[in-house]
Amino acid sequence: MLDTHLEDDILAILSDRSSVLGVEIAEALGNRYFEIWRTCHNSSKIYSTPFGHYYLRIDKKIEGFARLSPSILRDFLTYTRISTLDNFEKAERDAKKSQQEHVRISNEKRDIAKQIIAETMPPDLLAQTGILIAGDVCRNMAHLVPRPERTTGKLVRGSDIDLIFVIEEEGDLRPEIEGRIAQAKAIYLQHPALREELDFVVNTLDHYRKVSDFKGVHDMISCKAALEGEYLAGCEGILNKSTDILLRAQIPRKVIKMTEKAFSDRLQAMERLRKDPNVIGLPRERRLFYYSDEIWEFMLS
Numbered sequence: 001m002l003d004t005h006l007e008d009d010i011l012a013i014l015s016d017r018s019s020v021l022g023v024e025i026a027e028a029l030g031n032r033y034f035e036i037w038r039t040c041h042n043s044s045k046i047y048s049t050p051f052g053h054y055y056l057r058i059d060k061k062i063e064g065f066a067r068l069s070p071s072i073l074r075d076f077l078t079y080t081r082i083s084t085l086d087n088f089e090k091a092e093r094d095a096k097k098s099q100q101e102h103v104r105i106s107n108e109k110r111d112i113a114k115q116i117i118a119e120t121m122p123p124d125l126l127a128q129t130g131i132l133i134a135g136d137v138c139r140n141m142a143h144l145v146p147r148p149e150r151t152t153g154k155l156v157r158g159s160d161i162d163l164i165f166v167i168e169e170e171g172d173l174r175p176e177i178e179g180r181i182a183q184a185k186a187i188y189l190q191h192p193a194l195r196e197e198l199d200f201v202v203n204t205l206d207h208y209r210k211v212s213d214f215k216g217v218h219d220m221i222s223c224k225a226a227l228e229g230e231y232l233a234g235c236e237g238i239l240n241k242s243t244d245i246l247l248r249a250q251i252p253r254k255v256i257k258m259t260e261k262a263f264s265d266r267l268q269a270m271e272r273l274r275k276d277p278n279v280i281g282l283p284r285e286r287r288l289f290y291y292s293d294e295i296w297e298f299m300l301s
Contacts, residue, residue, distance in 0.1 A: 001275065006032075006039045010046060011084065018090035019049065019083035021098070022076040023145070034273075034280050034289070037076050041274045047088045051095035052079030052102075053139050054266075056259040058224060060217040061287060066262040070141075071291035072270060078143050099140075105158070106142040110232070112196060113137070113161050116188070117233045120180040128173060130239035132229030135162035135199075149189060149197045156189065160197035164229050166242050167204055174202050208242050212249035220258075223251045 006029070013020060013028055025036055040046045057069035070079060081098060083091035113133050121129070136142045136159035144158040163181070167173045185198040201222075208226065211219035227246050231239060246252070269288045272279045279285045 002042045003035060003039050006035060007043050007045065010036070010039060010043075010082070014046070014082065014084050014087070017083075018087050019081040019094045021078070022080045022082055023078060025082060026077060033073055033077075034277070037073065037289075038274060038277060040076070040082055041270070045084060047083050047085050047091060048076075049081040049083065049088065049091045049095045050075060050079055051081065051099045052141055054263070055139060055228070056224065056255060056262055057291075058217055058221045058258075059287070062284065064258075064261060064265075065217055065220065066258040066265070067288055067291075068259075068262045068266045069291075072266070072273070072289045074291070078145060079141070102142060103140045105144055106137045106140045109137045109142050109159065109161055109196075112188075113163060113232055116161075116181075116184050116198065120184050121177075121233070125173070125176065126234045128167060128238075129177065129234045130166040130236060130242070131232045131234040132164040132166070132226065132239065133162065133232040134164055134225045134229040135160060137161060138228065138230035152189070154189060155195065156197040157195045160199050162225070163198065163200040163232070164226060165200065165202040165234075166208075166226070166238050167202065168238060169204050169206060174204075177202050203242075205238070205241055205245065208245045212245055212251060214249065214251060214254050223249075224255055227251055227255060 009029055010025055013025055022037075022040070025040075026033055029036060040048055052070060052075055054068045054070075054075075057067050058065050059067045079098075079102075081091045081095045083094075110133060117126075117131060121131075132138075142159040146155045147158065148154065149156045165177050165181075167177070181198070181200050185200070188194045188196040188198050203222065203226070207222070211222045214220055214223055223246055226242055266288060269285050273285055273289060280289060
């Protein structure tokens, strides 16, 4: 079950360090992601200190649509400090410093988002629009690990910037906002000094009334993102109205129920992966370990 040779290699890396990130071990040992993860979780000499936050991700390719983010591998590489058992207290302190670094990166990306809004949205437009920031940034988990943008393949600076624009009703506002933000999106993606991925959506209050039945995957995603998003700019009154729609539909209770299932599935999958290396070949476990969008990202190394 335990690859003792790989264990020795990992312990050699840890011999003069209080702790390292999972990605540092992977880079030093040839990016043998799954083998390294299994060895760290099966060894009695190696200690893992996770410091990220787990949250629900709606995934249409998973039975029940619920899985945890970050993926098992992303959690290990980016949000876990690895140490020997003797250094676990130092690893705890290192983890807090790493967590603070992700807060700093998240604040940096918040500032970029605010700059984009200031550059593209005049006051009269802001007065009619509520703007939320979602994703890693609102959870203070943003990272700067280079990764390919989904549509162009261009490498971007880690976590994307997810923005949700909420307006009262359909009309001239939607095309104006979409045009302005799409232009900013292209600039920030293509400029070599920026390389930020900006994702955005414009929703009306009627949209939230329609999707609050929480039945389809896209409806679930839209509700959850609006519920968890953090105020960034614009009209708070409109955002209060959208939140009230979600509360009346009991979306928080439904999200909690799905999150509990995702935690249970994650723990069971990790135990199966830890015990049997062949399990990584099963579609569900492979998706929970890598998450499909990340598979080819890791293969770039």
